[in-house]
Amino acid sequence: EPEVTQTPSHQVTQMGQEVILRCVPISNHLYFYWYRQILGQKVEFLVSFYNNEISEKSEIFDDQFSVERPDGSNFTLKIRSTKLEDSAMYFCASTRYRDKGETQYFGPGTRLLVL
Amino acid sequence: QQPVQSPQAVILREGEDAVINCSSSKALYSVHWYRQKHGEAPVFLMILLKGGEQKGHEKISASFNEKKQQSSLYLTASQLSYSGTYFCGPFLRWGYNTDKLIFGTGTRLQVFP
Numbered sequence: 001e002p003e004v005t006q007t008p009s010h011q012v013t014q015m016g017q018e019v020i021l022r023c024v025p026i027s028n029h030l031y032f033y034w035y036r037q038i039l040g041q042k043v044e045f046l047v048s049f050y051n052n053e054i055s056e057k058s059e060i061f062d063d064q065f066s067v068e069r070p071d072g073s074n075f076t077l078k079i080r081s082t083k084l085e086d087s088a089m090y091f092c093a094s095t096r097y098r099d100k101g102e103t104q105y106f107g108p109g110t111r112l113l114v115l
Numbered sequence: 116q117q118p119v120q121s122p123q124a125v126i127l128r129e130g131e132d133a134v135i136n137c138s139s140s141k142a143l144y145s146v147h148w149y150r151q152k153h154g155e156a157p158v159f160l161m162i163l164l165k166g167g168e169q170k171g172h173e174k175i176s177a178s179f180n181e182k183k184q185q186s187s188l189y190l191t192a193s194q195l196s197y198s199g200t201y202f203c204g205p206f207l208r209w210g211y212n213t214d215k216l217i218f219g220t221g222t223r224l225q226v227f228p
Contacts, residue, residue, distance in 0.1 A: 033215070042117070043157060043202060043218040056215060091156055103147070104216060106156040 004107035023092030118219035137203030
């Protein structure tokens with residue numbers, strides 16, 4: 001069964017450094033999402049992406065964050081200057097259509113630790 | 116805005132039943148249910164659509180009351196594998212080109228032998 005993949009599985013970085021989290025959505029999916037989950041807390045929406053542009057972003061998704069689909073398969077989340085509070089699990093998700101009945105398929109996540 | 120789930124935690128013996136409730140202050144077009152095991156990604160369980168259509172898991176059922184903006188997930192004859200945190204994720208359509216899941220507060224379910 002097709003699945004969303006994410007790399008790396010773990011990332012440790014120093015505060016102020018840039019990180020890029022990578023995702024490969026399911027191949028025939030058109031809508032892409034990033035979510036974040038701080039340890040022990042709920043999953044929070046960050047951003048949705050369609051047709052090479054951001055559809056919607058949350059208040060968490062400030063100027064330090066950016067997303068890109070650099071080629072036909074990858075979808076990336078960049079954090080320009082990481083802060084301690086960016087430490088979290090980051091999940092990528094994708095869906096085929098923008099429809100209330102469509103499932104969002106989640107990747108396994110990247111655990112980011114900012115020191 | 117965040118959907119509220121109850122109870123916050125449930126402890127069961129194998130074979131027992133449980134109900135998890137999700138309540139939203141916003142009008143719902145659909146409700147998604149996910150289960151997340153510790154350190155893993157949320158895994159889709161079920162979608163309930165406005166109008167009564169339902170998709171989902173063969174051993175788990177759910178209801179969706181559109182007027183009350185509530186959904187309930189029913190776990191019957193629980194198994195050890197049911198342990199995890201359950202999130203409801205109402206689908207809120209914010210605009211023609213945008214969709215996002217706003218996850219609920221979560222219900223931690225623990226099943227013991």
